Amino acid sequence: MDDTTRKELRLAVLIDADNVPYSNIKEMLEEIAKNGTPTIKRIYADWTKPTVTGWKNVLLENAITPIQQYSYTSGKNSSDSALIIDAMDILYADKVEGFCIVSSDSDFTRLATRLREAGMKVIGIGEQKTPTPFITACDKFIYIEILKVAKEASPEKDIAQKSRPQKESKPLNKPDKALLTLLTNSISDLADESGWTFLGELGNFILKNKTDFDPRNYGFQKLLPLIRSLDRFEIDERETGNNKIRHIYVRIKETKRVPVTRHKK
DSSP states (O other): OOHHHHHHOEEEEEEETTSSOSTTHHHHHHHHHTTSEEEEEEEEEOTTSGGGHHHHHHHGGGTOEEEEOOOOSTTSOTHHHHHHHHHHHHHHHTOOSEEEEEOOOGGGHHHHHHHHHTTOEEEEEEOTTSOHHHHHHSSEEEEHHHHHHHHHOOHHHHHHHTTSOSBOSOOSSOOOHHHHHHHHHHHHHHOOTTSOEEHHHHHHHHHHHOTTOOGGGGTBSSHHHHHHHHTSEEEEEEEOSOTTOEEEEEEEOOOOOOOOOOOOO
């Protein structure tokens, strides 16, 4: 999806106040804005409970509409049904092209699946504890912990790091065999006859196979610095006729076999 399409995508942002922290709401909305325009912003909770008091202070300044849902049963999250009903109403009203469900609750797995079946783009935002079924049910899933790291980074540190390698944040995960396998297989699947893969296509392709993939999970702001750090791939920057634009291609490094010297008896 190109930048123009992303900006035109109208999103309904539905927040489960019982299952996400309020402290990073600004960063969450900034992240959502990178994927589209949030035309509907609603948050669900039993607002008579003291546990959601922190949310009340940030709703007005972020133009989020609170939806009251009383708890009818002790120990049960009352917000789930209200959020799901609203989501279906919004879907049939045909006012948006995508949904952003902010929650760490797997109860929204079926909702995400249903919205995608209807042709909606579904973005999930939640904590690392979010169960895998909900993560994989979304087109894209973003961890709140990444946004916390971005908030903690100071402007002075950002300026100092501009001349350094782009490892700018504390990673949630370390590069491992699973990451190398994911990148290697993805590059192989997209490669042309000479083995080169266009970087612009690679990120979207990986996301289709692993919805929570994000270079920031490994401490890098972009995919290219992450690939450079692994030293398993070749990188080719090609001219486009525009001095400001270059096309980046990557391919798997060929492993050189060491010749075996046989000694004559």
